[in-house]
Amino acid sequence: MRRQFTIFSIVTFILIMTAGFLFHSNFFWAFLLFGPLYLVGAIDMCSTQHSIIANWPIGGRFRYFMEVLRPKIYQYFVESDTDGAPISRIFRNVVYQRAKKALSSAPFGTQLDVYQVGYEWINHSIYPSSLQAIKPNDLRITIGGKDCAQPYNASIYNISAMSFGALSKNAVLALSQGAKLGAFSHNTGEGGLSPYHLQGGGDLVWQIGTGYFGCRDEEGNFSEKHFGHNANLPNVKMIELKLSQGAKPGHGGILPAGKNTPEIASIRGVKPGTTVYSPSNHSAFNNPEGLLKFVAKLRSLSGGKPTGFKLCIGYLNEFEDICKAMIKTGILPDFITIDGGEGGTGAAPLEFSNSVGTPLREGLIGATNLLTAYQLRDKLTVIASGKILTGFDIVKYIALGADACNTARGMMLALGCIQAMECNKNTCPTGVATQDSNLAAGLNVRDKHVRVANFHHQTIEAVAEIIAATGLTHTRDLRRHHIWRRLTPTSVQNYQEIFPYAKLL
Numbered sequence: 001m002r003r004q005f006t007i008f009s010i011v012t013f014i015l016i017m018t019a020g021f022l023f024h025s026n027f028f029w030a031f032l033l034f035g036p037l038y039l040v041g042a043i044d045m046c047s048t049q050h051s052i053i054a055n056w057p058i059g060g061r062f063r064y065f066m067e068v069l070r071p072k073i074y075q076y077f078v079e080s081d082t083d084g085a086p087i088s089r090i091f092r093n094v095v096y097q098r099a100k101k102a103l104s105s106a107p108f109g110t111q112l113d114v115y116q117v118g119y120e121w122i123n124h125s126i127y128p129s130s131l132q133a134i135k136p137n138d139l140r141i142t143i144g145g146k147d148c149a150q151p152y153n154a155s156i157y158n159i160s161a162m163s164f165g166a167l168s169k170n171a172v173l174a175l176s177q178g179a180k181l182g183a184f185s186h187n188t189g190e191g192g193l194s195p196y197h198l199q200g201g202g203d204l205v206w207q208i209g210t211g212y213f214g215c216r217d218e219e220g221n222f223s224e225k226h227f228g229h230n231a232n233l234p235n236v237k238m239i240e241l242k243l244s245q246g247a248k249p250g251h252g253g254i255l256p257a258g259k260n261t262p263e264i265a266s267i268r269g270v271k272p273g274t275t276v277y278s279p280s281n282h283s284a285f286n287n288p289e290g291l292l293k294f295v296a297k298l299r300s301l302s303g304g305k306p307t308g309f310k311l312c313i314g315y316l317n318e319f320e321d322i323c324k325a326m327i328k329t330g331i332l333p334d335f336i337t338i339d340g341g342e343g344g345t346g347a348a349p350l351e352f353s354n355s356v357g358t359p360l361r362e363g364l365i366g367a368t369n370l371l372t373a374y375q376l377r378d379k380l381t382v383i384a385s386g387k388i389l390t391g392f393d394i395v396k397y398i399a400l401g402a403d404a405c406n407t408a409r410g411m412m413l414a415l416g417c418i419q420a421m422e423c424n425k426n427t428c429p430t431g432v433a434t435q436d437s438n439l440a441a442g443l444n445v446r447d448k449h450v451r452v453a454n455f456h457h458q459t460i461e462a463v464a465e466i467i468a469a470t471g472l473t474h475t476r477d478l479r480r481h482h483i484w485r486r487l488t489p490t491s492v493q494n495y496q497e498i499f500p501y502a503k504l505l
């Protein structure tokens with residue numbers, strides 16, 4: 001039985017008894033007073049629409065009541081406590097509405113200040129392409145280079161790495177089922193391949209981090225035997241080796257002790273109830289050639305599935321060394337994921353989230369400039385991640401150099417995340433980022449997996465509409481010169497002018 005139900009029943013019982021005695025043992029009036037309250041609470045607990053109401057019967061309704069009274073009251077009393085939250089209200093609401101299929105248009109005009117320094121836009125053509133010429137389902141790419149035996153046909157927008165451990169079982173299930181429904185991929189995160197990733201039936205990108213969770217030996221080193229089994233499962237479509245993530249590059253992962261349940265510990269091969277730190281570096285290699293040989297090994301052990309690596313750009317010369325090693329060894333990853341310093345996390349030291357790692361724009365431009373200069377860019381796929389939430393974000397980062405984009409927090413919001421900022425405490429009120437089974441039970445997989453697919457579908461539709469307006473027919477036609485940026489109150493430049501492709505010196 002869910003904890004909330006027990007607490008709720010006890011509270012109502014105490015209220016009825018107290019009222020009964022206050023009315024001189026007249027329990028009829030007490031039941032008349034509090035009986036309906038109990039009924040409403042019981043109905044709330046069965047809510048499939050709102051995790052907050054299901055987890056906090058009756059009390060949770062106040063949040064939505066405030067929302068009705070918006071903008072002022074809701075803004076002051078509900079939003080104000082998340083003012084410093086990483087995803088702003090405008091973009092959070094876009095995700096919510098797309099997930100509920102409620103956003104087909106916006107009223108009254110632009111929500112952004114077009115004269116503010118930093119404002120960005122794309123120009124339209126006098127001769128837009130016909131929308132019929134761009135089917136959202138065609139906005140896909142093939143990932144797999146010369147050494148790949150099983151290329152993967154991917155959406156241009158996919159679920160970024162988030163582990164079972166950071167996320168609840170129901171969240172993982174809903175993401176996996178959503179990915180299946182919407183034909184996009186779901187990255188397992190570094191916490192290993194859980195039964196819930198497989199149960200949902202979606203396409204998976206299996207991520208291997210420095211802890212080698214799910215493919216490690218007793219000493220915590222990489223184990224070919226364990227890796228081979230999972231890597232060859234049919235749902236696993238790609239392998240991603242994690243070097244770093246934008247929110248805490250150079251730091252390694254953190255699984256707080258409260259979230260390290262016996263089930264998670266057995267999937268990861270660690271001790272339950274302890275805080276698990278994955279190391280900041282890999283034990284399987286320690287230089288660019290070693291990295292590429294390890295990528296080749298993972299690809300071969302997986303039967304030739306697309307294999308790549310993810311990193312947040314730090315020293316650009318270290319990335320250049322990897323490019324040189326690609327030329328020297330002839331070993332190429334099938335894809336490289338560039339994560340921005342602004343990327344999300346379940347738990348990270350504050351200084352790392354705020355101030356370590358190159359932001360996505362500069363990281364992506366730096367990396368793709370080098371790949372282009374070494375004539376490697378068209379031999380592999382580049383994926384971008386870091387606060388990519390809208391159709392324009394996708395268009396912009398593809399124009400700057402990526403082929404596809406990933407989102408982590410966009411998908412969390414689609415699952416019902418309210419940015420309570422408690423991912424690291426095991427108390428997430430929406431059941432998204434917690435291992436408390438009572439809270440996780442409030443996240444209704446049947447309802448939420450559809451929202452995940454809706455958010456993806458509506459966002460891709462928005463991309464298709466922008467592409468049509470620009471007179472293009474596919475995201476692969478986007479270039480840096482398509483995106484403009486205000487540099488001062490009276491001057492603008494396009495991204496090709498601001499960040500031209502560089503030649504080797």
Ligand SMILES: Cc1cc2nc3c(=O)[nH]c(=O)nc-3n(C[C@H](O)[C@H](O)[C@H](O)COP(=O)(O)O)c2cc1C
Pocket residue numbers: 160161162163166167188189190191207242244245246310339342343344345346385386387388406407408409410423433
């Ligand atoms: C709850 C949570 C858990 C995450 N876990 C991982 C992980 O296991 N491995 C990883 O490479 N990145 C992880 N990330 C980072 C994302 O995959 C991604 O790089 C980053 O969040 C991109 O930013 P976005 O959230 O703005 O899309 C996690 C992010 C969140 C929010």
